[in-house]
Amino acid sequence: MEQGKDRSLVSKVMDGLVSGIVEEKYGAILPPQDVLSKEFDVSRTVMREALSMLLARDMLDVRPKVGTRIRSMRDWRMIDEDVVNWRFRAKPDPQFMRDVIEFRMLIEPRAAGQAASRASVSEVAAIREAFEVFKTLAPGDGGYQAADELLHTRIVHASGNQFFQQMAAIIRGALSATHPMLSQKPGAWEISVRTHERLVEAIERRDPKEAEAAALAVIDFAADEISREFSVEMPNRR
Template sequence: MAQIENLNLSQQVTNELGRAIIAGEFDGSSGLPTEAQLCEQYGISRTAVREAVKMLAAKGLISSRPRQGIRVEPENNWNLYDTSVLKWMLESSPSLYVLKEFLQMRLAIEPQAAALAAKHGTAEAIDQIAQACNSMEEAAQDDGDIHTPDLAFHTAVLLASGNRFFFQLRDFIRTALNVSIQHTTPAKGSKKAIAEEHMKVYKAIMNGEPERAKTMMTYMIEEAMAFIDAEINKAKAG
């Protein structure tokens, strides 16, 4: 029996089943175990199982209807903007392909966000970008962790854009960046170079140069895309 700790039981079951669905352990033909089977498998109450089922249904992974049981939904119905779904996808085996799609989306959003920040960013919002860049430079000089300020930089640019729709993507972008950075930072090989590239975006925003801000952000994302493509090709060749 896969006994689960008595802490946030529904969320833990949601995580277990969500990962399993995305990994392909359950699909539309097999479905999920019944409520009774899940209660026995995890050693939890029917109430906790039902709450987990509701969470997974809200994420588009399953549907549950009378006389139908719990059915796994096709991948096209999954809510890819849900940070848990994205995290589970990135943890699965084809994560490089998910990262590539994610970078393609970033190309459609972040360069424009940088341009808008250069046009309309408030002094306070732009100062947050500056703080993130300064933290990246300090970490690079000390060979420290630039991961956290890197995430802060991209969130700050979305905020400075003044576009509420862009800013609401911050958790989605941070979730995928957490994985993406683990691939691209070692490939880049120089934390100082990474910090310098982010600083160029910041300076363009600070100087009110939207086209340059857009170009520099595009360059960073396209470079990351090249690293991911190289890893994909290497995996294919191996």
């Protein structure tokens, strides 16, 4: 029981440290452990465990006579779901958003094509079910973002590729980062529903090529808006 309490406390401290990091509260170097322990009102043992877990995720670096340095977000271990969620908390920058779109262009169309070929009957039904919920919600409605993320997650999982499946957290983070700007565009909801429906129908027809093209069309819409918002050149779509 006590062990579970300690783990929960460590997780809470980790979350607080990450919030401070992405909000640039600490600068480049974290305060000493005893100072942080007092700040979070925890023992040095708990603080040491929290810091060691961030070290393991390549978020921190300990250097003699320097202290605990905060590493560039580019170095963070993005395959870790916690790290993905933390990274997407930070204010997005043009290069990061370009990389997000590039990642989606590489993974999602291929995953959609494989879902069209490999998904079981129950997986295809689950994709359709997620879309039916998604299309009833508009940006700003409670549950809209969660419904969108669930739809994309189910498609990636239906690909049957274990590496793609583990990258679903990055895709969910990418969607959460782009939702605010897409929801403000007139006609965005109608376009989103239409492009997602094309994708779902291609998977239901077991048409891999059309599923890939449809998935790319979904991403293209987000890419165009990000390109305008951040004045950054998006990766080649073809």
